[in-house]
Amino acid sequence: MNLKSKINNQIFAFTSVADVMAKANAEKSGDALVGLSAASATERVAAKLCLAEMQLQDIYENPVIPYEADAVTRLIYDRLNTTIYRQIAGWTVSELREHILASTSQNELLNLSRGLTSEMIAAVAKLMSTMDLVYAAKKIKVQAHCNTTIGLPGTLSFRNQPNHPSDSIEGILASLKEGLSFGSGDAVLGVNPVVDNVDNFERVMNALVNFRKLYDIPTQCCILAHVTTQMKAMEKDVPVDLVFQSIAGTETANQAFGITIPMLQEAHDMALKQGTATGPNVMYFETGQGSELSLNCHHGVDEMTLEARTYGVGRAFAPFMLNNVSGFIGPETIYTGKEVIRADLEDLFMGKMHGLPMGIAPCYTNHMKADQDDQEVGTMLCAMAGANFFMGVSGGDDCMLNYQDTSFHDDASIREILGLRPSPEFEKWLEGLDIMADGKLTARAGDPSIFDKPLYNNKGNKY
Amino acid sequence: MNTQTEKDIAANVIKELIALGFLDSTGKTTNVPPTLALPGSPAVDSEPVELLSAELIGVDNPHNLDALKIMRKATPARILMGRCGCRQKTASLLRFLADHAAAVDAVFKDLPETFLEQQKLFQVKTVVRDKDEYLMKPELGKRLDEASRAILLEKCKKNPQVQIIVVDGLSTTSIEANIGDVMPALVQGLMTMGVSVGTPFYVKYGRVGIMDDIAPLLGCEVIVEFIGERPGLITAESMSAYLAYKPTHATIEAERTVISNIHRGGTGPVEAGAHLATVVKQMLDHKAGGVKLAEQVK
Amino acid sequence: MADFHTSIIRSIGIDIGTTTTQFVLSRLTVKNMAPGTLVPRMEITDKDVIYRSKIHFTPIATNNRIDAAGLLALLHDEFEEAGVRPGEIDTGAVIITGETAKKENARAISAQVASLAGDFVVATAGGKLESIIAGKGSGAADYSRNYLCTVANIDIGGGTANIGIFHHGSAIDSCCINVGGRLLQVDPESVRIIAISQPMAAILAGMDLALSVNQRVEFADLDRICQVMATIIGECLGGNSLSELAQQLLMTEPLRHDYQIEAVMISGGVADYVYGDQGWPDPNHGLRHGDIGPLLGREIARLLPAEGHNLIRPTETIRATVIGAGARTVDVSGSTIMVDDARLPLKNIPVALPFVEAFPADSEAIREAVTRSIGSFFAEHELAPLAIGVPGSGYRSFADVQALATGLSQGLAPLHNAGFPLIVIVEADLAKVLGQSLRARNPAAAIICIDQLQVKEGDYIDIGRSIAGGTVVPVVIKSLIFETRQV
DSSP states (O other): OOOEEEETTEEEEOSSHHHHHHHTSOOOHHHHHHTOSOSSHHHHHHHHHHHHTSBHHHHHHSOSSOGGGOHHHHHHHHTOOHHHHHHHTTOBHHHHHHHHHHOOOHHHHHHHHTTOOHHHHHHHHHTOOHHHHHHHHTTOOOOEESSSEEOOTTBOEEEEOOOOTTOOHHHHHHHHHHHHHTTOOSSEEEEOOSSOSHHHHHHHHHHHHHHHHHTTOOSOEEEOOOHHHHHHHHHTTOOOSSEEEEOOSSHHHHHHTTOOHHHHHHHHHHHHHHOSSOOSOOEEEEEOTTHHHHTTOOTTOOHHHHHHHHHHHHGGGOOSEEEEOTTSSOTTTOOBHHHHHHHHHHHHHHHHHTTOOEEEOOOBOTTSBOOHHHHHHHHHHHHHTTOSEEEEBGGGEETTTTEEOOBHHHHHHHHHHHTOBOOHHHHHHHHHTTSEETTEEOTTTTOGGGGOSOOBOTTSOBO | OOHHHHHHHHHHHHHHHHHTTSBOTTSOBOOOOOOOOOOOOTTTTSOOOOOOOTTOOOOSSOSOHHHHHHHHHHOOSSOOOOOBTTBOOHHHHHHHHHHHHHHHHHHHSOOOHHHHHHTTOOEEEBSOOSHHHHHHOGGGGGSBOHHHHHHHHHHSOSSOSEEEEEEOTTOHHHHHHHHHHHHHHHHHHHHHTTOOBOOOEEEETOOTTHHHHHHHHHTOSEEEEEEEOOOOSSOSOOEEEEEEESOOTTOOGGGSEEEEEESTTSBOHHHHHHHHHHHHHHHHHHTOOHHHHHHHHO | OTTTTOEEEEEEEEEEOSSEEEEEEEEEEEEEOSOTTSOOOEEEEEEEEEEEOOOEEOOBOSTTOBOHHHHHHHHHHHHHHHTOOGGGOOEEEEEEOGGGGGSTTHHHHHHHHHHHHOTTEEEEEOHHHHHHHHHHHHTHHHHHHHTTSEEEEEEEOSSOEEEEEEETTEEEEEEEESOOTTSEEEOTTTOBEEEEOHHHHHHHHHHTOOOOTTOBOOHHHHHHHHHHHHHHHHHHHHOSOOOHHHHHHBOSOOOOOOSOOOEEEEESGGGHHHHSOOOOSSGGGGGTTSBSHHHHHHHHHHHHHHTTOOEEOOSOSTTHHHHHHHHSSOEEOOSSOEEOGGGOOEEEEEEEOSOSSSOOSOHHHHHHHHHHHHHHHSOTTOOOOOEEEEOOOSOOOHHHHHHHHHHHHHHTHHHHHTTOOEEEEESSSOHHHHHHHHHHHOTTSOEEEEESOOOOTTOEEEEOOOBTTTTBOEEEEEOGGGTOOOO
């Protein structure tokens, strides 16, 4: 294996595969904080050059965290299709890049994916430019089914995210209605609870489920509490369609999240057995570059490579959605608008290359050097690259989590700009309520009070 | 307590509040909110253009206006803005930009000198060099620089029961908006309970953990740290109070008691100060904070 | 911290009506609903009915009095059945409704039952308040809130129909009419009249129908009587001018009709025959309770939709009032307060509002306003406990609070000197800092300073001992517009 490269008569030597991977990474504040990033622009390119000529077997034989030391590494290696891997073990990362960019078949790429470790996928993304990432990501769109289908060609779905700073049901329903009136909610109706316990979970979930029932909304409901809370809720027969959890790319970071791989397996099996969804996809994961770093569980590995490993965890549980929120954590991981956009596109490509039904939350906090323009650019690029879904937040401002994410307005705009449609069942429902016609919002759309006339009397008759 | 000592305490509280500069001799507070003076300009006679209220309902021809009015009260979320095509109307777009600008300014602007003078706070700082370093390297905001340690040893009352510190954190705006109310309310509450208070000061480029550096230095029992929260778009004025009982660098987060969301639209600063006095008293009585305190008072 | 200081309030509702007497025991859960790092916010989160008594006939003695001994014995037995002792009940309300409220000893009995039930159980009376309580118990208030509409709840019992109007969850109007299912008692076997109440005599006179006790009555006439009663209810709901008979039977002011009623809900004993069983194989079956309640229900079910009303189903029928009384009268204060528990509970404290809107920032103006208020309530040497209400919900500075504390201390000095506690009810979340500021000025005074409650001049307030580790107090606010100046 070669760990040296030469550019303009300058020779650069690297200490390990992990070192090459980190230095080949685009600039991110998190890598700099830990002291992993390239010292100069030229060194960054030198690392890319070194990485390009590395064979996939070099990466296979040098996992960034050893197999014995980390449950995530073990999960990834134990699930790898060795037949496929052996056929391509001699490819260089450069060859893999060119193969992916030239490929015209989603099936071929997804089959190839089964022979790639997460670190190989990270490596190839490090050799891609922004347009490369969009171009490659666009080739893959993975479908999944919970109660409804997500990721069909020509569709773009949204999570209606009606968070409220004190979990007020009335407040949650107000934002929920606003989002629905903009055509948002076909991915999931999903609330981040302020208080994470079973009582509160039940209270908020019942409000969502009752509302969905009242209006026959074809979608799934989720309260994004800790996985253990959701399991306790299922034990109490609280309706659970989708089980949510934040996951990370190292065993120690997952421990810091209070989870283990067997725990995720148990939750997954429980959701299939005791949950309320049709399935087969019943998990909802969230991830983001830098979470391992912010938990001090990075093991000297760059944040992008760890993010790829996180997808290695995610794909083991056939999720309905995997949502990436790079940009949520803050300046110590990702500082500028350029860093966020780059991370979003890397993540979208890497997730899809893992065979995941990917969504992206192009987002920013107010202590980053990023603004609404950066976010809108990121959103348009991710939509062009074929994201399955975005979040939907009223006015783009999450008043509970205190960060900015895609708004109901931006979501509806993107559908119109790119001619994308909601999931078919949901579109039919929108048409029934006269919110959408021919894939466009009607004059009635954007008015949440259309849900505020009694629909039925207590005898069940429609008024 | 007998009535005479109670009367003495009462007289002392008012006297102390005047001495600390929270009240003037007629019993009114000296805290005047800062105003922005307009420099001389040729447009002096024209009325300034203003943002439309965030409360505005922008939905055209609503189905049920009463319902929208109720929703408006139900959540601080940015709903009911209406639309032009799929895009935001100009008023709500400008409101968003203004709120983001306020949030960015809250993070990046320094606290004005005049405010510190008004509040009779002197300034010390951590080892952080500038705002970028502060934001990207959170650990550095937990240690005072050497000069600051010397200043504190020189200027502060030693071994008080309670030390109050004011820290910029991620919003200097929140400090400016709340300290003038929360501080005298806390001090008054502590005095009515007969608790002694140290010399308050301001720490620049500080994180929550800075209290672990300060408390051992000054030998206080309970430390109350007012710190600016990461601003959202709803408000850039939200402040937290972190409290701990004899913290050190070995202190873990679960040992701190936190009261967050202190601002005019959340827990009002005056009531928050009064509530904090009760919490401090509990911490002194139980010699603990955080989860341990919560369990003991259950 | 989220489960910090969860408290249970045991609340009783007792409804002594024209026909029936019943009680329910509810368990109200008071929990901290604020996320862990916020200042606590205790709220009533669950209202579970844990015991429902049997529905008893109200014991009536002759000579227009309630049979007090019979009533107390009945309640005593039911308490035993429920497994509670009066001392274990924290709060609740006793209501005497319908014709029973006209009995000579009604008020005295209501007070007696309240004190038997527990030291913070409230006695109420008056058709307007009961209309509101019934609508809260029937689900009409919640319905109007959930669907953002205006709902009329008509609670029809043996003697009266109480109409409460709810708009987006709040009661906005109410009235009470002397129309009910037991105004005429008829023997189901012989179809002979057993008793004709006074209001029924008026109805019969209005119809030019002469009936007397012991007389056999035609079913056709009974149907006509019920049609007339249903029509009167319809008139009251309708908003056109009232017939002479309706005016005669109205026990309160009529509804104002400055709103549009979008749905109508019926509760009370008669409701079971509005929504349920309306046809019966044998005409006598309609008289199975010895009165015309079922026949009246059937008429209402026919008439209201015919008049264009949208009839919706309640969550409670005959028990609406008692459940409303048991679970929907008590509220809790804000969670940062200052109270002297030794001086609680306090009952029937009149409320004065010295300021119309937000309080002034000048202590002298505050002192003057408070002094004026006290003067308007009491003659100089006849002071009694008085609560000062402080309206206004916006931000106030430390300086404002200091001015308020100074003004209140000076203005309330006469009450303080007379040995009464300083009772202040603030609308904004300021009670703790105001309490501490009052304490700094009056170290020896008993201070009851609570907040996040809206009171009006002339309201009466009951304040219970603190619960949930001293963080909140239960309160019952009785508004004068609901005519509850009481016992």
